[in-house]
Amino acid sequence: MHDANSQGRWRRTDLLEQSLCRRVNRACRVPTVRRLFTLVSRLGDGSFWYLLMLAFATSSPHGAQVAAQMAVTGLLALLVYRQLKQRLVRERPYVFHADIEPGAAALDRYSFPSGHTLHAVAFTLVATAHVPLLWLILGPFTLLVAASRVVLGLHYPTDVAAGALIGATLAGTCLAILPT
Numbered sequence: 423m424h425d426a427n428s429q430g431r432w433r434r435t436d437l438l439e440q441s442l443c444r445r446v447n448r449a450c451r452v453p454t455v456r457r458l459f460t461l462v463s464r465l466g467d468g469s470f471w472y473l474l475m476l477a478f479a480t481s482s483p484h485g486a487q488v489a490a491q492m493a494v495t496g497l498l499a500l501l502v503y504r505q506l507k508q509r510l511v512r513e514r515p516y517v518f519h520a521d522i523e524p525g526a527a528a529l530d531r532y533s534f535p536s537g538h539t540l541h542a543v544a545f546t547l548v549a550t551a552h553v554p555l556l557w558l559i560l561g562p563f564t565l566l567v568a569a570s571r572v573v574l575g576l577h578y579p580t581d582v583a584a585g586a587l588i589g590a591t592l593a594g595t596c597l598a599i600l601p602t
Contacts, residue, residue: 525574543589
């Protein structure tokens, strides 16, 4: 799992992203900013998405199918991101860079990819495929979840970008193959 080549590749990438991470993480020193991004991050842990699935499930018979499609997408996303984190073993920014302060507790050890971003993008794409007006709420929320991961010092920008790409791919796949 932990090979020197993998660690070396991540270390080079980490060095390229250090400066940006440090600058963005300084926002955590502003209490209001820290509270906002901590709240967004906590909602992105799952509670916001579970409430959205419940709202779909109780709204109509078709809503129950959408909720089921979101649940399957979420489970698939969980399996994929856990496997990637265990195999790619990229340490979080605050682990390597003492001047990056973790603004919230990490849910697991490794950084790549961002599971919060992966799930936010996947759920947003599935939900808005059925109710396009939800973009008005879910689009900004998803962007805030993604930004929170870097602001809070928990992820590098490439972790977030990879999470978004994987989430979009999983959502597209599930929308294409799961009936609603």
